[in-house]
Amino acid sequence: MKSISIRGALASLSLSMLLSSLGTSIANVGLPTLAAAFSASFQHVQWVVLSYLLAITALIVSVGRLGDIIGRRRLLLIGMGVFTAASVLCAVSSGLGLLIAARALQGIGAAIMMALTLALVSGAVPKAKLGSAMGLLGTMSAIGTSLGPTLGGFLLANFGWPAIFLLNVPLGILAMGLAQRFLPKDDPEKRADRAGFDVLGTLVLVLTLLAYALAMTLGRGSFAPLNLALLLVAVVGAGVFVFVERSVESPLVRLTMFRNVQLSAGFAMSLLVTTVVMATLVVGPFYLTGALALNAASVGLVMSTGPLVAALVGVPAGRWVDRLGAHRSGTLGLLAMLTGACLLPAVPTNFGAAGYIVPLAVMTAGYALFQAANNTAVLAAIAPQERGVVSGLLGLSRNLGLITGAGVMGAVFAFGTASHDVLQAPPEAIAQGMRLTFAVAAGLICIALAIGAVSKIVSRRLIASC
Structure with missing residues (x-):
């Protein structure tokens, strides 16, 4: 039963x-x-x-x-x-x-x-x-x-x-x-303090996140004065949020939880990795259409490779996490993503769609493994009464990565093409933009690997000192 x-x-x-x-x-x-x-x-x-x-x-x-x-x-x-x-x-x-x-x-x-x-x-x-x-x-x-x-x-x-x-x-x-x-029914004894929902902190955070999200999405990647103003509002809002959370009796987010190295590293790596994933969705259609000259139906089929691989790999990836451990599995996932990110700009365009599909499949499989490992590690490192807010923070880090990827990686791609209008750029310029984008993506994955390695070392030292 x-x-x-x-x-x-x-x-x-x-x-x-x-x-x-x-x-x-x-x-x-x-x-x-x-x-x-x-x-x-x-x-x-x-x-x-x-x-x-x-x-x-x-x-x-x-x-x-x-x-x-x-x-x-x-x-x-x-x-x-x-x-x-x-x-x-x-x-x-x-x-x-x-x-x-x-x-x-x-x-x-x-x-x-x-x-x-x-x-x-x-x-x-x-x-x-x-x-x-x-x-x-x-x-x-x-x-x-x-x-x-x-x-x-x-x-x-x-x-x-x-x-x-x-x-x-x-x-x-x-x-x-x-x-x-x-x-299972909610256990009243394990709930957080009922008296302390942080209304002010919630309002500040909502407005801050809205300003950041709008800064990254309005204008479809071009940073106009409005985008910069919204970004400034988001930065100021983040500072106000930290001040509010330090002042209230029952904060929305306990800032002391970020002293947990595994938790902070998990959020940071999630943001970086989903920024990279969004690059494939932003750059892919332009590269496949402009550099490889695929029609719309073929572009759709190629772009469906990523989600299809993630769907097929998700359950086996979870089993790997149970067998190998979260840290080792997460590292393997990041290494697979790094391999795919390095292969994409290295494969010549005359390889056609296959030269894009294979690295994309490797990258997506690595992402599925990393995501299962990272979510497992973060949720295993917290008290049961904080699972809700930490799960929300995990979701937030993923969404912020997707939003940042759409804005920043789209801008990197446009810069790499050296063209005022990406739709009118020649095939070689689009290929060059793709290479620059995934060179940046590879750098972000290297940063994520470094964060994971440092967090593991620090966690071991803290356990040894106890």
């Missing part, structure tokens, strides 16, 4: 992860259709995606902390309900403004699901199987990302744009039913 309960809990959490990742990728493919349906420009309709991502980025830490206070299972059920109800609102929206607002609400539900799925899995499975569970969740996230464009295209062609949102409704209801039935 215990085995059935664990499987039921994992099924619920897997659906939660699948839905939140599907919510991003399935909407991307619908943007042209939505632009036509609402007679809107691309600049306006892109907020259907941005509002969802911004809501997740701004709230993922706060909802993680709230789960620690009121109960993670309870809040996860609320998040699933919000996500499902918002999906209905998206489908029945009569105007673009209403759709964007409904997508922001859907993003709030997704933030809760992302933060608390990781927090709950560490309490729902035995510690010896935690790596395998993390690998499974990574697989479900990759399946959601890779399935979105294909499934979205089918639904758009046959049922119209509301179907891409209505799909979430039966899956959301199923996830809620499984969570209600199989997830």
Whole structure:
């Protein structure tokens, strides 16, 4: 019976992860259709995606902390309900403004699901199987990302744009039913201090993260005065947040937790690695189209290689973590990513699509292994009552890496092409931009490897001194 309960809990959490990742990728493919349906420009309709991502980025830490206070299972059920109800609102929206607002609400539900799925899995499975569970969740996230464009295209062609949102409704209801039935009930004695939800710190953090996310996403990679102003607001906001957290009695994020070397290293490595992953998504389509002269259908097939590899490798990667240990597995994953990042700029363009697919597959497999190892190591290093906020911070580091990658690595690529308009750049210029981008990516992975090695050494010395 215990085995059935664990499987039921994992099924619920897997659906939660699948839905939140599907919510991003399935909407991307619908943007042209939505632009036509609402007679809107691309600049306006892109907020259907941005509002969802911004809501997740701004709230993922706060909802993680709230789960620690009121109960993670309870809040996860609320998040699933919000996500499902918002999906209905998206489908029945009569105007673009209403759709964007409904997508922001859907993003709030997704933030809760992302933060608390990781927090709950560490309490729902035995510690010896935690790596395998993390690998499974990574697989479900990759399946959601890779399935979105294909499934979205089918639904758009046959049922119209509301179907891409209505799909979430039966899956959301199923996830809620499984969570209600199989997830262990919240233990009041293990919750964080109920009296101390940090409202001021939450507000400052939300505004800071929104400013940073907007600075990196507005203008599609070009840093105008507005982007610089928003970045300055984010820097000032970060300083204010640190001051607030040192002053309040029950902070949203205990700054002392960052004295845990393993925890701080895990967040930093996650941010660096996801910045690199985003480079493949930003640069890939331009390189495949401009340098290799592939058509749109071929580009889509090549780009689906990454999520497909992540989906296939996720569960085996989790088992490797259980057998080899988190640190060793994480290092192997980073080395695989470094190999792929070095191969991509080294392979001549006359190798065609294969010269891009093979390094991309190596890099993605390494990322799947690193992610399972890093999540396992971070969640194993904290007290149970802090799993919510730490899971939120893990999700935040991933989202900040993706946002930073879109902005910074896109700018590096544009600089490398030495062209004012990347779309008009000659093939050799685009290839040169790709080489520079992945040279920078390789450097970021080397920094992540160094952080991992230093954190291991420091952790051993601290254990020896005790």
